[in-house]
Amino acid sequence: MELLSYVVRDAVPSYLKNVPIPRSFGGFFNLSFKEWIHLVTFSAAVGGAGYLAVKPYYDKYADPKKEVCFNHDIRKDVEKVYDIIDVEDLGEKTNFCRCWRSKKWPFCDGSHNAHNKACGDNVASLIIQKKQTSG
Ligand code: FES
Structure with missing residues (x-):
């Protein structure tokens, strides 16, 4: 619990305080190369985490009528699987x-x-x- 408290109350806010997000659009032009690298890395990490968090739900609910392959491994060597049973x-x-x-x-x-x-x-x-x- 102590670790969670430290991460949420101290580490994350301290890290976020150092992310070089300008206060205005023009501030982007004043960022140094190192600040740009930091900002791009941070944006990629946030975007990647958001993507990974949303993707499972998107895959599950996005398009339920999307064409999917039903047959994963039954007689894949034939053109069509059919059976004749008397x-x-x-x-x-x-x-x-x-x-x-x-x-x-x-x-x-x-x-x-x-x-x-x-x-x-x-x-x-x-x-x-x-x-x-x-x-
Ligand atoms: S319907 Fe396919 S195993 Fe039962």
């Missing part, structure tokens, strides 16, 4: 993957849960089941 081979209930993260493609292996948690998505499988007949 209806007769389906059991009573079959879960097909729709998130493109399953290791048992084209079937769901639950990998969508980790995907959803990682990126705030809500995808899940396509469930095909035989009609329940009564009687």
Whole structure:
């Protein structure tokens, strides 16, 4: 706590006091080379820190409809991934993957849960089941 207090109350204000920001626009012309280096370095550090702080949120919320690649590693050696499954081979209930993260493609292996948690998505499988007949 003492370190935080020192940084916030003493070190940062002391450093900021020495940043050569002119009081007027014309003051920029009176800065020495060393002051310019200091000012540029300070501006780059503040800009970089701001960029790093905002970038994750920008990436997440900027353009949700931006085209993204779904298939990261399933059969990347073929032009199109498709599967043919005979209806007769389906059991009573079959879960097909729709998130493109399953290791048992084209079937769901639950990998969508980790995907959803990682990126705030809500995808899940396509469930095909035989009609329940009564009687
Ligand atoms: S693993 Fe992809 S939907 Fe379940």
